[in-house]
Amino acid sequence: MASPFMDRAILQADRMLRSFSGIGPAPRRPSPAGSLPPAEVVDSALSDSERRHAAGLMRVNHTGEVCAQALYQGQALTARDPAVRRAMAGAAREEEDHLAWCAERLKELESDPSRLNPVFYGLSFGMGVLAGAAGDRISLGFIHATEDQVVAHLDRHREELPEADVRSRAIVERMREDEARHGDDALAAGGDAFPAPVRRLMTAVSKLMTATAYRI
Numbered sequence: 709m710a711s712p713f714m715d716r717a718i719l720q721a722d723r724m725l726r727s728f729s730g731i732g733p734a735p736r737r738p739s740p741a742g743s744l745p746p747a748e749v750v751d752s753a754l755s756d757s758e759r760r761h762a763a764g765l766m767r768v769n770h771t772g773e774v775c776a777q778a779l780y781q782g783q784a785l786t787a788r789d790p791a792v793r794r795a796m797a798g799a800a801r802e803e804e805d806h807l808a809w810c811a812e813r814l815k816e817l818e819s820d821p822s823r824l825n826p827v828f829y830g831l832s833f834g835m836g837v838l839a840g841a842a843g844d845r846i847s848l849g850f851i852h853a854t855e856d857q858v859v860a861h862l863d864r865h866r867e868e869l870p871e872a873d874v875r876s877r878a879i880v881e882r883m884r885e886d887e888a889r890h891g892d893d894a895l896a897a898g899g900d901a902f903p904a905p906v907r908r909l910m911t912a913v914s915k916l917m918t919a920t921a922y923r924i
Contacts, residue, residue: 741875747816763819770810771921782836848899855891
């Protein structure tokens with residue numbers, strides 16, 4: 709008979725494959741771009757360079773959501789408190805929406821996800837496992853620090869997206885709201901705020917991922 713840990717490990721493996729295979733679960737919430745003018749109308753107003761830039765930014769956002777899935781799944785696998793595990797699972801479900809929205813927008817822009825997503829997933833999953841194994845307070849603090857980085861990253865993308873690309877902009881803005889809430893919830897649940905040197909290291913790693921995923 710499989711242990712609860714093995715059951716969770718098998719489930720995480722299935723989610724891992726779905727996260728970067730392009731056949732992830734359907735979003736539970738409709739895309740924020742759904743009520744806006746259709747892609748063919750919005751994208752016809754973009755120049756070729758604007759379309760490529762928007763696609764690069766949304767590729768980075770898609771990779772960020774792949775990493776978020778990996779982090780949450782790794783942390784949920786090793787979390788000690790069932791309540792913390794459930795909270796992480798709930799946040800991961802919202803991240804699945806983000807992943808689907810970004811994938812859909814990439815298709816509209818006639819672009820593809822980063823080919824390095826499996827690598828980023830593996831690294832992020834390992835970080836999540838280590839954070840969870842270090843204890844729930846550190847794990848929750850890691851979520852807060854990560855989401856703080858993501859919010860700053862999405863703020864930059866809001867400024868960089870072409871003004872006419874209202875579909876990408878709507879997705880980024882909804883994602884920002886969710887990510888900020890995830891970070892606040894992690895602190896409220898008892899997470900320890902990370903010191904500045906650790907946050908600077910996380911920023912450096914995030915910049916490396918962003919620069920790479922934009923192009924590859």
